[in-house]
Amino acid sequence: xRIPCPLCGTRDRREFWYRGxxxxxxxxxxxxxxxxxxxxxxxxxxxxxxxxxxxxxxGGCGAWLVVERDTVTHEIGRVAxxxxxxx
Amino acid sequence: xxxxxxxxxxxxxxxxxxxxxxxxxxxxxxxxxxSPYKGQAEALSKVLQAAxxxxxxxxxxxxxxxxxxxxxxxxGQAMLVGPAPxxxxxxxxxxxxxxDAWAAVRLHGPGAEDVLARLVPVDLRAGSFPEGHSMRSxxxxxxxxxxxIEDGAFLILAFRSMAAxxxxxxxxxxxxxxxxx
Numbered sequence: 001x002r003i004p005c006p007l008c009g010t011r012d013r014r015e016f017w018y019r020g021x022x023x024x025x026x027x028x029x030x031x032x033x034x035x036x037x038x039x040x041x042x043x044x045x046x047x048x049x050x051x052x053x054x055x056x057x058x059g060g061c062g063a064w065l066v067v068e069r070d071t072v073t074h075e076i077g078r079v080a081x082x083x084x085x086x087x
Numbered sequence: 088x089x090x091x092x093x094x095x096x097x098x099x100x101x102x103x104x105x106x107x108x109x110x111x112x113x114x115x116x117x118x119x120x121x122s123p124y125k126g127q128a129e130a131l132s133k134v135l136q137a138a139x140x141x142x143x144x145x146x147x148x149x150x151x152x153x154x155x156x157x158x159x160x161x162x163g164q165a166m167l168v169g170p171a172p173x174x175x176x177x178x179x180x181x182x183x184x185x186x187d188a189w190a191a192v193r194l195h196g197p198g199a200e201d202v203l204a205r206l207v208p209v210d211l212r213a214g215s216f217p218e219g220h221s222m223r224s225x226x227x228x229x230x231x232x233x234x235x236i237e238d239g240a241f242l243i244l245a246f247r248s249m250a251a252x253x254x255x256x257x258x259x260x261x262x263x264x265x266x267x268x
Contacts, residue, residue: 007146007147007162008146008147008222008223008224009147011208011209011224012208014208014225015208015224015225057162058230059223059224059225059230060161060222060223060224060230061146061161061162061223062161062162062164062223063161063162081162083162
């Protein structure tokens with residue numbers, strides 16, 4: 001599997017560390033309530049198909065990436081810097 | 088008073104020649120990581136140009152020459168190699184002195200690309216990685232910065248604490264390449 005890093009170009013999977021679903025980009029407000037925080041911390045979708053995930057390019061540029069990946073085909077879709085997705 | 092003697096990271100390990108490939112230690116001078124503040128990249132590049140003669144490098148590139156280099160070192164970061172940083176840089180970027188924290192070696196000679204092909208999961212042949220290109224990737228099991236500098240040589244930077252591993256991994260690959268004739 002290869003991931004096209006926006007800074008480094010297409011790189012081997014071994015350079016990347018997997019964080020999980022890209023929920024960290026939409027962190028609830030501190031006073032959002034128990035339900036929102038329970039959902040944010042514990043509850044995850046487990047789709048067969050397209051997912052939006054966070055990967056860390058630890059063996060390369062050190063950037064956090066938002067990666068769209070299909071869990072059925074392992075096809076990689078859009079990849080963007082997490083710092084730019086957030087702002 | 089104890090007399091302390093400075094030792095380079097690869098002291099006693101280099102230089103090394105295996106077949107036609109050579110591996111030397113480089114004395115890089117001062118090393119300073121330069122991380123531009125938000126929105127300051129352009130202003131920083133101008134100051135860098137005025138003070139040290141080269142602009143801030145684009146991703147996967149290096150600017151400058153033997154006297155002073157700016158090597159792209161990751162997301163929003165470059166390593167200034169050679170001169171002590173001009174104080175004016177601090178107006179636009181976070182500067183961190185990293186002198187003596189990195190082992191710097193130069194790999195060159197015919198077959199140097201074949202040696203790196205055994206260790207690095209990126210195509211470093213001249214066609215796709217000419218002079219002035221630089222990258223962060225893995226060198227066998229550790230992260231490294233590799234730059235194509237003058238005369239087709241590779242400048243490799245790795246953590247000083249991993250200097251012996253760096254030399255060992257490169258030597259093993261050099262011997263394997265030489266054994267193929």
